[in-house]
Amino acid sequence: MDRRKSRAALWLLLIPYVGLLYPAFYNHLEPRLWGFPFFYWYQLAFVPITALLTYIAYRSVRDDD
Amino acid sequence: MTTDPAAAPAVWTPTLNYSALAVFLFFFLLVTVMGFVAARWRKPETLAHIDEWGLGGRNFGTWITWFLVGGDFYTAYTVIAVPALVYAVGAYGFFALPYTIVVYPFVFLVMPLLWKKAKEMNYVTSADIVHGKYNSRALELVVAITGVVATMPYIALQLIGMEAVIKALGLSGISVGPIHNFPLTIAFLILAFYTYSSGLRAPALIAFVKDIMIYIVVIVAVIVVPMKLGGYGAVFDKAGADFAAAGKGGLLLGGNQMAAYATLALGSALAAFMYPHTLTGIFASNSANTIRKNAVLLPAYTLLLGLIAMLGYMGHAAGIKVAANNDIVPALFDTLFSGWFAGFAYAAIGIGALVPAAVMSIGAANLFTRNFWKAYVNPQVTPAGEAAVAKVTSLVVKVGALLVIVYLPTKFALDLQLLGGIWILQTLPALVFGLYTNWFRAPGLLAGWAVGFVGGSWMAWGPEGLKPLQALPFGGPAGTTVYIGLIALVLNVAVAIAVNLVTARRPVAAA
Numbered sequence: 001m002d003r004r005k006s007r008a009a010l011w012l013l014l015i016p017y018v019g020l021l022y023p024a025f026y027n028h029l030e031p032r033l034w035g036f037p038f039f040y041w042y043q044l045a046f047v048p049i050t051a052l053l054t055y056i057a058y059r060s061v062r063d064d065d
Numbered sequence: 066m067t068t069d070p071a072a073a074p075a076v077w078t079p080t081l082n083y084s085a086l087a088v089f090l091f092f093f094l095l096v097t098v099m100g101f102v103a104a105r106w107r108k109p110e111t112l113a114h115i116d117e118w119g120l121g122g123r124n125f126g127t128w129i130t131w132f133l134v135g136g137d138f139y140t141a142y143t144v145i146a147v148p149a150l151v152y153a154v155g156a157y158g159f160f161a162l163p164y165t166i167v168v169y170p171f172v173f174l175v176m177p178l179l180w181k182k183a184k185e186m187n188y189v190t191s192a193d194i195v196h197g198k199y200n201s202r203a204l205e206l207v208v209a210i211t212g213v214v215a216t217m218p219y220i221a222l223q224l225i226g227m228e229a230v231i232k233a234l235g236l237s238g239i240s241v242g243p244i245h246n247f248p249l250t251i252a253f254l255i256l257a258f259y260t261y262s263s264g265l266r267a268p269a270l271i272a273f274v275k276d277i278m279i280y281i282v283v284i285v286a287v288i289v290v291p292m293k294l295g296g297y298g299a300v301f302d303k304a305g306a307d308f309a310a311a312g313k314g315g316l317l318l319g320g321n322q323m324a325a326y327a328t329l330a331l332g333s334a335l336a337a338f339m340y341p342h343t344l345t346g347i348f349a350s351n352s353a354n355t356i357r358k359n360a361v362l363l364p365a366y367t368l369l370l371g372l373i374a375m376l377g378y379m380g381h382a383a384g385i386k387v388a389a390n391n392d393i394v395p396a397l398f399d400t401l402f403s404g405w406f407a408g409f410a411y412a413a414i415g416i417g418a419l420v421p422a423a424v425m426s427i428g429a430a431n432l433f434t435r436n437f438w439k440a441y442v443n444p445q446v447t448p449a450g451e452a453a454v455a456k457v458t459s460l461v462v463k464v465g466a467l468l469v470i471v472y473l474p475t476k477f478a479l480d481l482q483l484l485g486g487i488w489i490l491q492t493l494p495a496l497v498f499g500l501y502t503n504w505f506r507a508p509g510l511l512a513g514w515a516v517g518f519v520g521g522s523w524m525a526w527g528p529e530g531l532k533p534l535q536a537l538p539f540g541g542p543a544g545t546t547v548y549i550g551l552i553a554l555v556l557n558v559a560v561a562i563a564v565n566l567v568t569a570r571r572p573v574a575a576a
Binding site for chain 2: 013016020021022023024027029034036037039043046047050051053055057058
């Protein structure tokens with residue numbers, strides 16, 4: 001696989017840090033989803049999102065060794 | 066809304082329930098048998114080798130690693146304490162959620178490299194890697210001591226989790242002769258004996274049962290409890306109303322809590338895989354790709370943790386009052402479920418204490434054996450001799466933790482655990498930086514560690530006991546409140562760089 005492309009995928013792993021480590025961005029009640037205030041469903045949604053991003057990164061480096 | 070005092074629910078008190086007790090005992094017996102049988106699971110030629118006893122043969126594939134690390138990282142104390150904090154203060158208690166999300170990109174990037182080093186050189190511990198990289202006995206020793214000292218209170222915490230379920234079963238306060246809390250002592254001694262005989266294979270095998278039980282309990286709870294309480298909207302509304310009435314806590318972070326929330330999440334995530342028990346799970350896996358796959362798959366437990374945290378709000382919605390916040394989860398199951406399912410939930414939590422406690426004692430024992438015994442007492446020790454020393458050490462470590470919980474105030478273990486988190490984070494530069502650069506050398510890293518360790522402890526020392534947060538003088542009149550572990554880490558790295566620059570390596574003389 002193209003090395004440059006494989007390194008690029010690793011940058012995706014920054015997204016969870018940006019998305020979660022600035023709480024002012026998601027510290028709201030609205031909009032709610034299934035009764036969950038935004039604060040809660042936003043953070044819970046980052047679990048599958050992070051797993052997906054890590055999977056994409058995994059596919060790009062798994063053949064390295 | 067005012068509550069009629071006459072209608073106010075009484076404080077929950079546990080009562081002896083025989084069906085709960087029977088279910089609990091059944092599962093406890095099951096895992097005890099499994100713990101001893103584990104010695105023959107994936108049987109090696111001999112268990113008398115540190116790689117076999119202490120790392121399960123470095124042979125665990127994706128699924129065993131998933132169960133083992135999941136069972137080891139998301140502990141019984143988590144199941145008890147996270148909902149307890151959420152019950153008490155609300156949103157702030159959820160920092161465990163971003164913490165256990167951002168930890169995985171870090172695991173994905175760093176842990177496969179550490180694993181490769183360990184595999185290549187037959188290293189067993191973090192301090193082995195540090196010694197191999199910097200050839201400094203002093204740096205090796207401080208990393209090893211920090212690991213052991215940070216792990217001891219963590220084991221004690223598992224005992225607190227176990228104590229909470231024993232109390233819920235109506236069995237607390239049973240003393241036999243000089244032994245307080247007899248059931249806890251028995252449970253822990255059984256654990257000590259099968260860990261002694263089976264090593265890491267015991268918690269790895271038991272983790273399957275523990276994790277499946279916890280998944281069942283939590284999935285049932287997060288579906289059934291809101292149905293009984295009028296849905297998630299009602300659960301949040303009731304919890305929000307309770308916080309408003311109490312004038313403390315809330316469904317959202319207060320303005321001064323945001324920096325604390327983010328730095329606690331980041332600092333905890335960086336510290337999580339510096340602990341000997343999590344690293345033991347990493348080193349025991351069979352390939353770098355196994356670890357990468359686990360970084361993709363382990364967030365399933367984080368989803369579970371997020372749902373477990375919701376149990377704190379469900380406690381409000383169910384109108385439960387508890388004498389101690391740590392009772393909220395047992396009280397919730399006792400109040401809303403039949404005896405046998407409550408017993409199943411208690412068993413899941415109780416077994417959930419055994420797996421991490423076993424791995425922690427093994428991790429600490431490996432450190433003692435490799436980086437103290439082999440380094441200072443008997444450098445010629447054989448791998449079989451190492452296994453023998455580690456087995457005895459794991460017993461000593463567990464008995465030590467048990468004595469602390471039975472005879473000293475709980476607060477002692479909690480305070481030490483808080484300090485332990487700050488301390489273990491200070492080993493990160495020594496362990497991780499060398500994977501990426503050869504620039505750092507032992508004196509700088511040692512000085513950095515010392516400043517982080519002492520400075521972090523000093524900041525944590527408050528007038529009213531220990532505190533995890535420190536206000537820094539910027540960003541508003543009240544300052545910005547930040548996790549001390551992270552401040553100490555910044556100081557640590559700054560000092561390491563400064564010392565490294567000052568003690569610049571003399572140019573290599575032309576030979």
